[in-house]
Every structure is written in C-alpha cells, then in structure tokens.
Amino acid sequence: MDADLGALIIRLALGPMLVAHGLNKVFGPGGLEGTERWFAGLGLRPARLHARLAAGTEIATGALMSVGLLTGPVAAGFVGLMLVAGLTDHRGKGYFVFKGGSEYVVLVATVALGLAATGPGAWSLDHVLGLDYAGSAWAGAALVGGVTAGLGLLGVSYRPGLRRRARR
Numbered sequence: 001m002d003a004d005l006g007a008l009i010i011r012l013a014l015g016p017m018l019v020a021h022g023l024n025k026v027f028g029p030g031g032l033e034g035t036e037r038w039f040a041g042l043g044l045r046p047a048r049l050h051a052r053l054a055a056g057t058e059i060a061t062g063a064l065m066s067v068g069l070l071t072g073p074v075a076a077g078f079v080g081l082m083l084v085a086g087l088t089d090h091r092g093k094g095y096f097v098f099k100g101g102s103e104y105v106v107l108v109a110t111v112a113l114g115l116a117a118t119g120p121g122a123w124s125l126d127h128v129l130g131l132d133y134a135g136s137a138w139a140g141a142a143l144v145g146g147v148t149a150g151l152g153l154l155g156v157s158y159r160p161g162l163r164r165r166a167r168r
Helices: 002-027 031-042 047-069 071-090 105-116 123-131 136-157
Strands: none
Touching: 002 031, 002 047, 002 071, 002 105, 031 047, 031 123, 047 071, 071 136, 105 136
C-alpha cells in the first residue's frame, strides 16, 4: 500500500508537469510560433514540425504517466524528450538548472525510468486493466528505446549551424 501511494505521488508530480510543458509550448507566450522560433534557434529542422512533435509528445506521455497507463513504453518517451532537451537546450551549461544546465532533464528521465522499473502502483490504469508494462526489462527497454529515438531524431533533424528563423 505504501509503495502504491508513493508511485501515485510520483506519477502525479511527473505526469502533469510534462503536460504543462507541452501546453506551454502551444498556449504559452508566443504560442506554437514562439516555440518554432525557439526550436529553429536551437537548430531543430524543420522547427514547425518539431514544435508540434515535442508539444504533442509531452502532453500525451505526461497524461499517460499521470494515469499510469503503458508505464514502461511511456517512460521511453520521457527519456527521449529529455535527451533531446539535454543535448540541444541544456548542452554546455553545466549541471545545475539555475544556470540552464542538465539537472532538470536528468532528474525527469531517471524518475520516469524508476517508475518503469517499479511500476505505476495499484492505483493506475495498468493495474486496473491487468497490463504489466513495468519491471527491470521495461526500464531497460525504456532507456534503450528513449535514447535510440532521441538520437535518431537528432541525427536527422539537428542542424545547430543553421540559425535561420522559423517559418512564419
């Protein structure tokens, strides 16, 4: 019971936080157009696609983590998102987040992996539906899958030397 409560608390800290980040990319200052300009400045091409892809992935994975559905595969989404953020926006800024460093993205990815390993707890849709997407194998798959997806995305889309503005 205590572990189930702990998993719920962690999910409800992690999931809604990522949903909020995704919604901010869509509805925050500058909206999607501002996110496009930011991503173009980071070197993600095409920025229009990546702004929408990042926002949608953050909203979807955050929502799924919140309710504890498909926990292991969803953790891979967290890892991929945080890897891309770490290698684009936080790169070269050290560890501490108050200096723009990687502290935040490392913490978010590792907590998601921890949930993939331990499971979402009894108060989750995975439990209610009888789905078993947690354990050490799922944590390993989430790590490998997230890193592969993140590096794959960067391999085909990251062009930091091209500092053109996003399409308007």
